[in-house]
Structures are given as structure tokens and as C-alpha cells.
Amino acid sequence: MIAIKNILLLNNFEEPQKCKKSDILIENNLITKICNAGDLKIPEGATIIDGTKKAIMPGLINTHTHIPMTIFRGVADDLPLMDWLGNHIWPLEAKLDEEIIHAGTMLGCMEMIKTGTVAFNDMYFFTDSIIKAVESVNMRCTLSYGLIDLCDEEKRESEMNSQKDVLNSLEKAHNKNELINAAVGPHAPYTCSAELLQHAHDLAKEHNVPMNIHMNETEDEIKQIKEKTGLRPFEFLNSLGVFDDINVVAAHCVHVSENEMKILKDKNIYVSHNPLSNLKLGSGIAPIPTYLKNNINVTLGTDGCASNNNLNLFESIKACATIHKGVQQDSTVVKVSEVLNMATKNASKALNYNSGEIKEGMWADLVILDLKNPTLIPNKNIVSHLAYSFNGVVETVIINGKIVLEDGKMTTMDEDKVYEKAEEAYLNLVN
Ligand SMILES: C[C@H]1O[C@@H](n2cnc3c(N)ncnc32)[C@H](O)[C@@H]1O
Ligand SMILES: [Zn+2]
The missing domain is CATH 2.30.40.10 (Urease, subunit C, domain 1)
Incomplete structure (x- = not known):
């Protein structure tokens, strides 16, 4: 008491x-x-x-993170998304192990808690290691495994198997500790086949958990999907039924057509606005005032520490409350109460929290x-x-x-030990 x-x-x-x-x-x-x-x-x-x-x-709720990536802080600055991911981040991620993930999660949880965040919605790998860290910290989270098959059939099969194991682990963890919640996380339309996206949707529906996905972050990826399918990403996924009857948290939503905006509204999709990541990667600025005008649910995220490079959600709150005023040349858009609700009440709704x-x-x-x-x-x-x-x-x-x-x-960790382990993990990652 x-x-x-x-x-x-x-x-x-x-x-x-x-x-x-x-x-x-x-x-x-x-x-x-x-x-x-x-x-x-x-x-x-x-x-x-x-x-x-x-x-x-x-407490603040961060609706888009890759929490173990605190270890990547500062490793690949000043690059556009596809170059950053393909040539820098993914090669490093091939070297990840359970210890690096644990160390990064502990550091991430500490940073979030010290800056007022009580819960986060994550997409990453080595979920068991993340669960172990988060349980010890006593932090609330919704965890998803980042599904990526790059349209390769063999990879798809193995991703579906991994996903099954991860959902099992998460449900077991939730039964033991109510702070741990499950989601499914197909990475993005440009990294997942239609089959994998539909499989992820069906699992989310069957297990009654949210879906966490990157959507419309850059113009490039939209062009890619349009060339492949003739449709824009939201249109394509909607045609596959991916948004039906589940809670979807769509990270970024920077470049969205009018028709896509309608899908966001009709399917009650939750936008996770990550203003600082979008600025740092040069992706653009999401049309938040238009979303608000259309009663689309907006929440806030930091994204991972390789694209922000911290987890202080108060910085994203300030960015959100100021950037759109500048872009629109209208200081009345995105009001204090609206942006604070994004980081609290709206996020709670998106993740089915109380x-x-x-x-x-x-x-x-x-x-x-x-x-x-x-x-x-x-x-x-x-x-x-x-x-x-x-x-x-x-x-x-x-x-x-x-x-x-x-x-x-x-009160739930030895801070010096967390710093030490994080430094060690960094050396293991980059060497
Ligand atoms: C879960 C996967 O998502 C990647 N990831 C991290 N940040 C972003 C971003 N802004 N856009 C797309 N993918 C990202 C991670 O590096 C990991 O590969
Ligand atoms: Zn992300």
C-alpha cells in the first residue's frame, strides 16, 4: 500500500x-x-x-521502440533509412546475442523510467532475453518479434516457426507476470511477403493481441510497394485484410495519401508518431494536424536509439508540440492537451492498457x-x-x-552494473 x-x-x-x-x-x-x-x-x-x-x-507510454538498440546509440548517424538499415544496422544485428540484448534492455528500461516512461511497445529479436530483463525491472511492455522474410519462402517458414515460439513464451510470461504483454510485429510492407503479413494478422486475431508494424516511413518504400503491387502500402495491406478486427499500431505514417488516410480512419488504426526519428533519418514530417482533424488516433514513440538517439519521450512531446506549428505556420495546431494525451491516454487505448x-x-x-x-x-x-x-x-x-x-x-537494478554491462555489450557488438 x-x-x-x-x-x-x-x-x-x-x-x-x-x-x-x-x-x-x-x-x-x-x-x-x-x-x-x-x-x-x-x-x-x-x-x-x-x-x-x-x-x-x-506515466508516459512509448508506442514504438526497439529497446535493445540502446547499445547502438551513436553507431550510424546521418544516413537515410534504407542505407542506414541495409548497410549499417542489419549487418550489426547479425552479431546480436542474448547478452547484448539483455544489457541493452536494462539500459533502455533505466533511461525510460528515469524520464517518466512506464510502458513501451517494442519490436525486436531475442524476445526471451528482453522478457527476462523487463521482468527484473518491473516495467510494463508489449513485445513483438520483428518478422522479416524479404519474400523468401524458406525464410518465411522459419519466421513463422520463430513467431510461434515467441508467442508461446510471451503468453507464458504474461500468465506469470501481467506486466508482459504480447503483440505480433511484421516489420514492414517492404520486408514482409503478403503471406507473412496475412499470417501475422491471423495470429493477432486468434490470440487477441495488437499488431505492431512500420508503415509509410519514407517515399522510397512507398514507390517500391507501388511498383510491386500497383497500390500504396495501406491500400495493399487493406486489400489483404491485414487491418481487420485487430488493434494495429502503425509506426511513422509520414507519407499518407487521402485514400490511405481514409483507411486509417475506417480501420481505427493507431498511428505511432516518431517525430525525432523521422527528422534524424530525413524521412519527413507526418501530417499530424490532419490526423487530429480527422479524429485518427495518434500516439507517440521514440523509435530505437540508433535513430533518435535517446528514449526520453518528453523530447518527442516537445517536438510534436512544436514542429507541426512551424510546418503549418499555425501556432494553434497540436495543443498541449492533445500531445500529452498522445503520450498517455491514446497510447493506453492502443495497447489495451488500463x-x-x-x-x-x-x-x-x-x-x-x-x-x-x-x-x-x-x-x-x-x-x-x-x-x-x-x-x-x-x-x-x-x-x-x-x-x-x-x-x-x-530500486530494481544496480545502476553501475547496468552501465558496465552496456559498455561490454557495445564492444562485443562492434568488434
Ligand atoms: C525490428 C527491426 O526494425 C529495425 N528498425 C529500427 N528502426 C527502424 C526504422 N526507423 N524503420 C524501419 N526499421 C527499423 C531494427 O533495426 C530491426 O531490424
Ligand atoms: Zn521502428
């Missing part, structure tokens, strides 16, 4: 003036009581957190900020600061009712 006393509750991004000092009770993994500051009867045995000069917000807001009955996935932080002063318009000024350094993080970061220190 955790009782948080006298804390500024940031639970209303639309009407920040209504955010007020409150007491909160957490029992097991849930928020069970929220009341006016001073009104909570503290149960015996509760851990008490004094919230004076502090604020509490829903979080993203601070309400009784919801998961206790919460972040506490020390208001004595230069980027949060004056302490008046904190909700605005979350979008525009906060440096992302948070004080305390609670995930599923458990304190994982306390006064800036991880």
Missing part, C-alpha cells in the same frame, strides 16, 4: 486550472482512492510519500515530479511545462503499484 499526501494531481490536461492538491491511495497494483489533500485516512502499514512541492502525472490517466480503479503507473526543478519554475503552469519546458528528469516512478524509481535512483 502506498499513500501519497498533498500532491498536485495532473489529471486534467484539457483544463489544467482544475488540477489540484490531492491525496492518493494505491493498493496492490491499482489506484483505489483519490481525495482532496488532507482527507485521506491513511491505512496502517502504508508507505507514505509526502507530495508537498511535488506533482503526479500518468492506464494513461489518474483515476480510481486504474493501474498505478504513475510518475512524481519534484517541482524544485528549474525547467518547472515558475510552478504555475505545470501542464504547459510538461509539453514545452520540462527536461524529463523525474523523481519517483510507480509501475503496477511498485516503486521502481525513488528519489532518482532505480
Whole structure:
């Protein structure tokens, strides 16, 4: 049990003036009581957190990551997507092993938690090793294995087998630990055959899990699909039934035609907007204001650390809240509340979570900020600061009712050991 006393509750991004000092009770993994500051009867045995000069917000949810890629930080800068992937990232990924993956995941989880992220939606390889790390950290995640067959029949067969094993592992892990969730992750239309895409869809439907896929990141890949199929990527996948009756989280969606926009809307597809990765790889800028106007669900992601190069979602929040104003030459588009909802409430919906807001009955996935932080002063318009000024350094993080970061220190890992293992993993990767 955790009782948080006298804390500024940031639970209303639309009407920040209504955010007020409150007491909160957490029992097991849930928020069970929220009341006016001073009104909570503290149960015996509760851990008490004094919230004076502090604020509490829903933990952020990062909807597009390749978490073990923290080890790739800085290895291949300033290249376009296809060159970056084909000539730099994939050759290095051929050298991955369980230890590198574990080390990268631990470092990634630490970075996310220290910058206010409580959950992430990932696509990568060596899923068992990721599960092991995430379980030890006590972080929430949705994990998918990145399916790639490059239209090779033999490879397809082996990918389908791997996928079966990974889903089994994930379902076993979920039964043991509810923080671990499964998804299927066909990498992209340009790396997967139609058969593999359909197979992934059928599995997602059968197992009732989301699909995680890269869509329309660059003009190049769209041209490639158009030449091959006569259709644009969303049109092609829609014709295969890939979006039917499942939750799809489509990363990037930078270049989308009007007809594709209609598919996004009709199929209720969740966009994971990764503004910093799209800028760094020179891919372009997604038409977020148009998505919002069309009531398309937008969420936020960082992408992996080889294309961002960090996992601080507050940076993506600021990028999202500013870039589109510049592009449109209209400072009224993408409002503070809209961008904060992308990183919390919308993401929770995309991943079928019970979080993203601070309400009784919801998961206790919460972040506490020390208001004595230069980027949060004056302490008046904190909700605005979350979008525009906060440096992302948070004080305390609670995930599923458990304190994982306390006064800036991880409670579930030895930080120095994580740094050491990450350095070792880097050397093993590049040498
Ligand atoms: C799961 C697979 O996705 C790759 N990957 C990482 N970042 C991107 C991106 N922006 N676009 C496409 N693929 C990416 C990883 O390097 C891995 O090969
Ligand atoms: Zn990606």
C-alpha cells in the first residue's frame, strides 16, 4: 500500500486550472482512492510519500521502440533509412546475442523510467532475453518479434516457426507476470511477403493481441510497394485484410495519401508518431494536424536509439508540440492537451492498457515530479511545462503499484552494473 499526501494531481490536461492538491491511495497494483489533500485516512502499514512541492502525472507510454538498440546509440548517424538499415544496422544485428540484448534492455528500461516512461511497445529479436530483463525491472511492455522474410519462402517458414515460439513464451510470461504483454510485429510492407503479413494478422486475431508494424516511413518504400503491387502500402495491406478486427499500431505514417488516410480512419488504426526519428533519418514530417482533424488516433514513440538517439519521450512531446506549428505556420495546431494525451491516454487505448490517466480503479503507473526543478519554475503552469519546458528528469516512478524509481535512483537494478554491462555489450557488438 502506498499513500501519497498533498500532491498536485495532473489529471486534467484539457483544463489544467482544475488540477489540484490531492491525496492518493494505491493498493496492490491499482489506484483505489483519490481525495482532496488532507482527507485521506491513511491505512496502517502504508508507505507514505509526502507530495508537498511535488506533482503526479500518468506515466508516459512509448508506442514504438526497439529497446535493445540502446547499445547502438551513436553507431550510424546521418544516413537515410534504407542505407542506414541495409548497410549499417542489419549487418550489426547479425552479431546480436542474448547478452547484448539483455544489457541493452536494462539500459533502455533505466533511461525510460528515469524520464517518466512506464510502458513501451517494442519490436525486436531475442524476445526471451528482453522478457527476462523487463521482468527484473518491473516495467510494463508489449513485445513483438520483428518478422522479416524479404519474400523468401524458406525464410518465411522459419519466421513463422520463430513467431510461434515467441508467442508461446510471451503468453507464458504474461500468465506469470501481467506486466508482459504480447503483440505480433511484421516489420514492414517492404520486408514482409503478403503471406507473412496475412499470417501475422491471423495470429493477432486468434490470440487477441495488437499488431505492431512500420508503415509509410519514407517515399522510397512507398514507390517500391507501388511498383510491386500497383497500390500504396495501406491500400495493399487493406486489400489483404491485414487491418481487420485487430488493434494495429502503425509506426511513422509520414507519407499518407487521402485514400490511405481514409483507411486509417475506417480501420481505427493507431498511428505511432516518431517525430525525432523521422527528422534524424530525413524521412519527413507526418501530417499530424490532419490526423487530429480527422479524429485518427495518434500516439507517440521514440523509435530505437540508433535513430533518435535517446528514449526520453518528453523530447518527442516537445517536438510534436512544436514542429507541426512551424510546418503549418499555425501556432494553434497540436495543443498541449492533445500531445500529452498522445503520450498517455491514446497510447493506453492502443495497447489495451488500463492506464494513461489518474483515476480510481486504474493501474498505478504513475510518475512524481519534484517541482524544485528549474525547467518547472515558475510552478504555475505545470501542464504547459510538461509539453514545452520540462527536461524529463523525474523523481519517483510507480509501475503496477511498485516503486521502481525513488528519489532518482532505480530500486530494481544496480545502476553501475547496468552501465558496465552496456559498455561490454557495445564492444562485443562492434568488434
Ligand atoms: C525490428 C527491426 O526494425 C529495425 N528498425 C529500427 N528502426 C527502424 C526504422 N526507423 N524503420 C524501419 N526499421 C527499423 C531494427 O533495426 C530491426 O531490424
Ligand atoms: Zn521502428
